Amino acid sequence: MAENTEKMKQILLLTSLLLSASATAYERIASLNLCLDQMLLSWVPAEKIASVTWLSADDHYRSAPLPENIHLNRGRAEELVPLAPDLILVGEFGAQRAARRLRDLGMKVVSIPDAYSLKQLQEQLAALENVLGPLPPLQKQQRQLQELLARPVPESEASALILSANNITYGRGMLEHQLLARAGFANLAAERGVEQLGRVSLEEVIALQPDLLVLYGGESDFALAHLAFRHPVLKSYIDGHRLYTLPAELGFCPALVAADVLKQLTEKRKKLVAQQ
CATH class of the missing domain: 3.40.50.1980 (Nitrogenase molybdenum iron protein domain)
Known part of the structure; x- marks a missing residue:
C-alpha cells in the first residue's frame, strides 16, 4: 500500500512538472484577434507577449494594461515575421489571409474558435488552455463558468x-x-x-x-x-x-x-x- 502511494505521488509530481512546462512552452506569443489579445494581456505574463492587434491600444477595448514596447499589428503577415513569434493565435474569421501566409512560412499558427453562446465559450476556453497550458487565471475562469452552469436554472x-x-x-x-x-x-x-x-x-x-x-x-x-x-x-x-x-x-x-x-x-x- 505504501509503495503504491509513493508511486502515485511520483506520477502526480511528474504530471505537475509536465503541465508547468506546457504552461511556459511559448516565449513569444502573437495575436491577430482582438479578443485573443485581451485574454493574453489578462492571463499571460507580459514578457511572453510579442504582439497584439492595434485595437488593443484603444481605451474602449483595453481591459488589461498594455505592456511597454509591445508591437501593435494590423493583421498583416509581414509585420509578424521579423518578430519571430513561436506561437501565433488567430480567430475563426479575421486575418485568415495572414494566417495562411504565416503557416506557409512554417510558423506555428493556431486558430481559436470564436464564442457566441455559453457552450461555445466553454469550447473557446478549453481550446485556449489546450494551446497555452494550465494558466491559473484561465482555469479560474473556466471553473467559475462551469460551476455556475452546473446549477439548476432558478424556478422563480x-x-x-x-x-x-x-x-x-x-x-x-x-x-x-x-x-x-x-x-x-x-x-x-x-x-x-x-x-x-x-x-x-x-x-x-x-x-x-x-x-x-x-x-x-x-x-x-x-x-x-x-x-x-x-x-x-x-x-x-x-x-x-x-x-x-x-x-x-x-x-x-x-x-x-x-x-x-x-x-x-x-x-x-x-x-x-x-x-x-
Whole structure:
C-alpha cells in the first residue's frame, strides 16, 4: 500500500512538472484577434507577449494594461515575421489571409474558435488552455463558468429587457439572452419574438414593465438623467436599483466577463424576487 502511494505521488509530481512546462512552452506569443489579445494581456505574463492587434491600444477595448514596447499589428503577415513569434493565435474569421501566409512560412499558427453562446465559450476556453497550458487565471475562469452552469436554472423568474444604444434589444439567439435565462430572468424581447437583434422604443420599455432594465453601456452612452427627465417612469428603475449594466467586454470578448455577469445577474434576480 505504501509503495503504491509513493508511486502515485511520483506520477502526480511528474504530471505537475509536465503541465508547468506546457504552461511556459511559448516565449513569444502573437495575436491577430482582438479578443485573443485581451485574454493574453489578462492571463499571460507580459514578457511572453510579442504582439497584439492595434485595437488593443484603444481605451474602449483595453481591459488589461498594455505592456511597454509591445508591437501593435494590423493583421498583416509581414509585420509578424521579423518578430519571430513561436506561437501565433488567430480567430475563426479575421486575418485568415495572414494566417495562411504565416503557416506557409512554417510558423506555428493556431486558430481559436470564436464564442457566441455559453457552450461555445466553454469550447473557446478549453481550446485556449489546450494551446497555452494550465494558466491559473484561465482555469479560474473556466471553473467559475462551469460551476455556475452546473446549477439548476432558478424556478422563480423575474422579467428583464436589454436596452442598448439606438434602442437595440437582444433576443433569443444571443449570448446575452442565454445569460438572462440562466440567471432566472424571462427576456421580454425574446417573448415578443425577437430572435437576435431588434428595436424597442422607450415607450415600449415602459409598457412592458420589466422587473430589471439591462443597459449595454455606461451612463455616458445612455444619459440616464436625460432618459429619466423624458420618461419619469424610468426614474423608478434608477431609484429602485432595478438597473444592471452589461460590461462592454461582453460584446467583443465575453470569455473575460461572462462568469461575473451570470453571477451578478443571478444575485440581482434574487434581490428582485425577495422585494416582490
